[in-house]
Amino acid sequence: MEESGKRRFAAIMLAVAGLAYFFLAARPLSKALVLEPRWAHALDAAPALAAPTAAGAPSATKTQSALRLDFGAGSGIPYRIAGRYGYFDPESGPVFAAPEGFGVALSPGAYIAYDRLPESLELRAPDGTVAQRIAEPGYPFFAAGRLFLLAPGQCAVSELDSDGRVLWSRGFSSVITAFSASPALAVFGLMDGQIVGIGRGGEELLAFSPGGSRIAGIYGCAVSADGSLVAAISGIDRQRLVVLERRSSAYRVTYHRWLESDFRRSVAMAFTEDGRYLFYEAPTGLGIYNCDARREALLAAEPLSSLGAYAPERDLLLALERGQATTRLVAASPEGRRLYTAPFAAADAFLVRRGDALFLGVAESADSASILRLDFKEE
């Protein structure tokens, strides 16, 4: 009897312990991350108000010479898809859609549509207002909230301010084949294998030739947002990935690897905004370089439409993969592990991330394009 009492006591204690564990040590199941559609708008329905031509201001276009633009700031997000360009508002959708002529340079705070041989360039606010006319010859492009002008011949570049004045000009020894910019550093890759970094005032901050390949050349380059890291893909036979880091007064090579690739065209590469990762185009997907660990990974994929976007708070990489018949939205870890794939039909597409909002541009044809907003949500 005493024995059975002990057993009963033990059984009760076990049950109590089990209950205690159940209540005290309980942890909620991890939530699933889902993308919730917020809105979708066809570009055909977007206003064409600002469809300004490159050749000249249409009669409806306002001109305001005193307007000063901040190229990097603006409530709208610029887009280009299926021969159209414009801005969309993150909350309400497309602001306008205009047919793309020969070329258009877009930034959150300004844009320039231009012809093949423009007499002058019209710097416009996102609402179409002409802020400045630029007489300097060349093709404009924005990067890191800065406006650059590529001279005819592709061997010289200028940076312009919001008044259209030239801040600095620089002639290079050979053709520019790669470019990247941060707010403080503009990096140019040249056909002859040089990487040249120019500071805000036009001063040369970096001059480096990776070398080591049978034929020199720079096929891609990237600079981190704070300008402390510069990366390049250089040379032919063999091609090489080089990462440089700013040390007190100069840039030093901190990582390099011979690649299997044999690109003979420009290669897409970019650092994440926080500078933790470098993403670069690889023949079999997306190369991922972890800047802290100095370690590489590969996201195996078909050719990518773009390098996509990185969500640092979720440590998630998002990219668009171009398949034979479909385009796929791919979510992956920075270690290259594919987590999610969503196929959709598109001849052209773009992907932009702002916080927890994902904007997907989808064009099945030149006449049928739309923009969708998808929000990350935990369920």
Added chain:
Amino acid sequence: MKPRRAGWRITACLAAAVGGFPCASPLSALEWPLDEPRPAATFGTPARGRLLSGLLLAADAGLVRSIGDGELVYHRDGGSSTDVSPFPSTLGSFAIVEHERGIAALYAGLAPGSVSSYLNKTRAESILGGVGSSGWIEGRGLFLALFDRPAARWVNPLLLLPALPDRTPPLIRSAALVREGKSYALGETKSLPQGEYLVALDLFDPLDASWSVGTSAPYYVRLVVDGAKVAELRYDVLLAREGRLVLFPEAAVDRASYLLPDGRAALTRLFFRRGRAVIEALVRDYAGNERKTSWSVLVE
């Protein structure tokens, strides 16, 4: 045109260019990229926004062929889905082919979508693309430029390509001495005050093309004052120095210092002392056609 391989000829011509004398009879190590090459602008011509680092060739249609055996090392094609560049291309659709002895040939302004991006090794006359007018090229045709990698400079393609028939000598349309914004036209001015003047010539090499750009540069200019050679310029190489693209490496002349606002070439700055000054200018194109003119002016 049959390909002829002679690497030493390239070297000899480059050495000749460096040495400062033109190849009197061009050695054709390479071949023209178009069946009927018609220069629309010559090397060193000041065009809008740049000094031409190569030749503009006019053509309505046709194929662009490799000027020799080589290797396609870079291409960019506006009509291709692989164009991922974050910056535009003022060269339009273009290809760069590496030839012997470190000569890289740039073929620009090709028809979008026509670039033979699948090529790796190229043979002389391999098709690189179609004639076009993509990018910042002022007419339909091709922009051809040759980069000398070892010397890091652009070389006048006429130094390396077969001679073209040309019997028209270049023109000296006007000459003037310029000081403090005032221009004294030579031939019209009888006398002028003593002082330092900029010698400005309006030079023009007439070309047989359906369109042209700017005032086509000759190949050679010599300026003699009172029997002494004061300037001798060859339009043979263009290179980057201190962040500027310059012609005539000895004089390091960039576009801004070479060109007056009215388009005349500023050849040299010279002090004219009292007395009669005799100024002689000789201008020659690459085919060897010459024009020589002299003026006399009284310096008071």
